[in-house]
Amino acid sequence: MARSGSSGLSKSLILKGLQCQKALWLAKHPPDFELPPQPDLQAKFVAGTEVGILAQQLFPDGIEVPYEGLSFPAQLARTKELIAGGTDVIYEASFSFSAIFVKVDLLVRDDQGDGWQIYEVKMGTGVKPVNLDDVAIQQYVLNGCGLSVSRSFLVHIDNRYLRQDALEVDKLFASEDISVKVAARQQSLPEIVRDFRQTMAEHQEPAIDIGPHCTDPYECDYIPYCWQHIPENSVFDLRGKGINKFDYYNQGLVKFADLPLDRLNKAQRQQVETTLKQQDLLDTNKVDEFIETLWYPLCHLDFESFNSPIPKFDDTRPYQQIPFQYSLHIQQSAGAEPQHFEYLAPPGVDPRRELSEQLLAVIPEGACVLTYNQAFEKGVLRNLAELFPDLAEAINLRLPNVRDLMTPFRRRDVYRWQMRGSYSIKEVLPAMVPELSYAGLEIADGMAAMQAYHEMCALDDPAMLAELRRAMLEYCRLDTLAMVRILAELRTIAPR
Template sequence: MGRSSSSGLSKSLILKGLQCPKALWLAKNPPTFDFPPQPDLEAKFQLGTEVGILAQQLFPGGIEVPYEGLSFPAQLARTKQLIDSGAQVIYEASFSFSAIFVKVDILVRDGAAWQIHEVKMGTGVKPVNLDDVAVQHYVLNGCGLSVSKSFLVHIDNSYVRQGAIEVDKLFAGEDISRKVAARQQSLPEIVAELRETMRENDEPDIDIGPHCTDPYQCDFIPYCRQHIPENSIFDLRGAGINKFDYYQQGIIRLEDLPLDKLNKAQRQQAEATLNRQDSTDTDKVKEFLATLWYPLCHLDFETFNTPIPKFDGTRPYQQVPFQYSVHVQQEAGAEPQHFEYLAPPGVDPRRELIEQLLAVIPAEACVLTYNQTFEKGVLRNLAEQFPDLAEAIKLRLANVRDLMVPFRRRDVYRWQMRGSYSIKEVLPALVPELSYAGLEIADGMAAMQAYHEMCALKSGDELDRLRQAMLEYCRLDTLAMVRILTELGDIGEHS
């Protein structure tokens, strides 16, 4: 989980340059451009640090070369001192060769040579990880160290926590030595080319393409896509045409695209957008409404997931619910009654949450969700965790229906939905007066982030404010479902 130096050609700059030389150049020569606010990556960075520190326990007794509080030369000097004094394991060992600075997550002495162990939060080896370790190997060799083996240490998501974390089970180490060695030959040339790019006075002439999001979402996309007009081929959702094939032929606007080349879904989106045209299949809507019954409970969970499972019986990245909102309607069109739960900070919320939910949702009620896969997955995990409640949970599970269905099937389509069936697009198109705009928490990611923040607070105004914002957001999710169902009811009635 190493970091880059602020100058020179760091490992992260090399990886950026491998994805796109223009991105490297722009990183060194930031353009004057009003970039939209970036998502807050601090929480992700924090998680990465936690995972890195935990993985050190795989090789206990090592000595760390800290990043904070030490200059780059001091980190290099400390590393050399540790190596010379016979250290067996070094965490965050630092090296520089040919003005490339790297930190090795875990460096393990292996006779006269050394093993590199690179720690990642992912659940497998990606090609970009091989490049990452290849740069480390290159720099270590340049510094006169021999590398015997290279490993990618990643999360094993089949691990189920019971009691204290067992690091040897949470992590899996894959030997990537051969693939890393195979990249060594080409690295000097690649590095020379990247240096050449950095020295250029003019911005490299590289157009947008699939490389803008592979392997990472490039930071400069808004800058490089300034010439893309509204209603372009890039607005088309889902699988279908190869957009960059058309882009390279100069076909960028939807109106210039031969519509007969599009599949049914994309054609419908394009035609609806161009003609501002809505469509409704009332028979299909009626059919869908006939699958529901009352009392009807609109249900939404908020969950968090972490690479290091927090509670017994959970796996890495398992969705753990900490909040629900339920709006109950006794009959079609009836004023709903609202119920909610938000876990207190820092406790395992699952037992209390499911007990309260079972008290709110009658066993015979229809349970309406928006994207049932998610809510069903959460309920199944809870049934597994609490065998004494499994029967009761399964009764609710059997009654789950999915409000997303008529929108995914495009039984009801509004041109403003822009090809999406997400509730965030469906709600403003169908119920414009109800909106997520202006909410402090406006999506599931923000809710998860707020939960982590909440767990770091014991009490006080900030905690109260956060809880209020989280309750408001989750409540809106199920209120949105009530209102969308009302709209569907109106369509069914007025056909």
């Protein structure tokens, strides 16, 4: 992955400016405002670096111009030296033109020797418009430095690749020739760069209002700052599709109380009305009907899974969800104290076989299997059945017994205004069982659990590993305990 930086206008600053010139200005004139930390950036950076290093194998025997340990001038000088010395493949080649510093992931000399090819590596699965801007900036700088760029490519993950045995780097990555599109974008860059320099030199913050650009193509770092004026329960908190939230905002219709109810869909209207009146919805017959679809023993099941751009195990594809953990609370009868079972894979091994065997050993045949959002758990079970033909029969026997605790909340048979229009368990739990909460857990959502798994695989300190595993088990256990308690609450509000 190319990194860039200098006291001038870096590639990342230009990309920021292309998204919003106010973001560019704020990057140079930090506001007197404490921005919250962004915990998942480090994980993304680590994954990006791993992908970038792996992609270097597409052009082996190149020489790297390292970022760490070399000043910017030293990186530029080293690049010049390598080019002059006849090196054909340079990793992280560094250039500066018009005070714009860029690093090129893979720079490859043409066979004829008089031109160069740029290969930009991304961990996505296709070419995005922002990638074209990214490479256009690199090409602009390289041309400015007197290099002739004959072609440019975007190297991305090919998610059709199925790993079998050793990783085949040439199949994992797909290279798309983006030369024509990049050339088109490059033409406007001199003007854009001039414009951005002017913006950065301004003393006044640009008068740019919030808009769809705040999250497109990336979630802007300055959202907490620029969105301070948006009240709680605003048009932006409305769930569901079908309305252009910025249309309302631009008309001054921001607070729930201002919104024209007749222009909202039924679910949104309910969300607004119940919030304003602090009112709940309940259809006891429907809740009762749902409870009637369950039986005992009842197994509350939750999987945690991870994915990775680089398939870690045989028979997996890039970004395939791999289950590594489950929690299971089994109740023998309504209201009975649940028995708890759990599994968390050891680091670095394919967890699917062991997880499947342990799961089948504890879920009795014929038991009702309760999930929260059954599509995910069923998908995991189907994949395991496909992967292990000898376990398929046992898994397929349990699949039709899967029920979904989300159903009465998705249908709004039961809805509490504190759920903020959502039927996610993270919103449903505090509204239904306020004394049970994810707050204060070190791992508090599925994304954090996935990052913890990756972290676990990289740890070798036994004490840290034990502590991390404890936090992972605690989080997953709460997911199924939450289901036990939510079901108990449903039984209380809709007694037969």
